[in-house]
Amino acid sequence: MQTIDRIYINGVFVTPHGKDELTLIDPVTEAPATRVVLADEVDAQAAIAAASSAYRALQGSTRAQRMDWLQRLHEVVADAEDELSTQMIEEYGGPVRTSTGTAKRAAASFAAARTLLADYAFERQIASARVRMEPLGVVGLITPWNANIGFICSKLSMAIAAGSTAVIKPSELSARQTAVLTRVLHRAGLPPGLFNIVTGRGDTVGAEIVRHPDIAKISFTGSTAVGKAIARGAVDTMKRVTLELGGKSPTILLDDADFAKAVPLAAMAATINSGQACLAGSRLLVPRARLEEAHALIVRAFDALQVGDPRDPATVIGPMVTRTQYERVQGYIQRGIDEGARLLTGGLGRPQGLDHGYFVRPTVFGGVHNDMRIAREEIFGPVLSVIAYEDEEEAVRLANDTIYGLHAYVFSGDLARANRVAARILAGRVFINGLYDEPAAPFGGFKQSGLGREFGIFGLEQYLEPKALLGYEHAL
Ligand code: NAD
16 A cells, blocks of 8 residues: 655655544555545644745746746646556546546646746736736645646646745545655746645645635635635635635537437536536436437437446546545435436446446436436536426526536537527536637636636636736826
């Protein structure tokens, strides 16, 4: 069993003060895989102190210096893409296609931030005022397990571009990925304290970051419940917060869509990262007049999804991350049955041929009403609810009838109509007639899917504070 007993503070790998241990289980074999010594509040305080003194020391850093740091980070992460994706596959069972994509995006985020920084106007004239965009100070970056490496890199890239220093609290379930990523980032040879990485639990290290007066901003990605707790805690010291939270995203098939093309894409949208994705399209809205056709196609698409060894490139659905998550998904499948939804495919238990590991059966429920819990709550597994609607008005109403607003997918044979419907969806991102990736576009949620945006210029500005200078050119 591998042991992880180092954290990264002030450019040095140190033994944590914390003594608590966590054993991470291999989700494929269910055997103990990694022993993690967890950092505690004292470690968090040491990391915050290191980041604070680095912030003071680096406050005058130039754009060119920060571009150089970002370039170096890009190069070391790009060189390690294979190593990083292997860790994701082995630690939480992320399928090859998801894990390689996440590692690539992690490296690309530093390059994208560098490009953005090259042209960003930190100073501009607004009427009679000179407005300067200033860094916030030390930022706390808290990530979830489902794309831990990707979020560490994207958040850190923006913090550095803005001129901040960072304390990173990765998910404790991602200790092994984090350990490898930390060694990789260390190779960039950046000034000590610019970024610090402290793996520990949310209620210790995370809570200390939320509480500490020297943290100016928190960028959090994770569940809506924890996001709310962070927002409440952050208000005492008026920290800026960016919250990237959960979703229950709708995929709308309009009645003129080519279902043969759209339904397989809807199945992919529902099962990204084995369904453990914030942007999963977990509600499929189908015109009642074409329900039977949609049912047949979605069942065919789900039944074709290969479930199993995440190392096999053909695998689409790997295991759930932990036993708890496996049981949570089983609980929702049982709830769907109890609520009277119709099991179209999948169901309880493991897929045939898999007698161990946290594997669940890709499951589609038909006859779902939007007020059932399986249609309202984030399941975070490969479970899709098919909901029938009568007309376009009802489709839009059902799509928006959720506490979330992270993402949506719209398919139509008439592009103008698809665009019209997309404009009416309350979500931070809408994919029209396809699945895309645009790292320069803002990412984040309406409603309880979050606060603020990440990526691109909107993401960068979340790390900056405007200061207006009046009389800037007024000599007495
Ligand atoms: P989680 O909320 O349980 O944990 C996320 C992080 O918060 C972890 O590092 C955890 O240790 C930490 N944390 C827990 N309690 C804390 C506290 N009191 N104070 C400070 N930090 C605390 O989420 P998870 O299970 O790791 O990830 C899955 C969730 O993340 C899903 O809900 C998913 O939708 C969401 N997510 C959202 C996005 C997005 O961009 N919107 C992306 C990926 C995942």
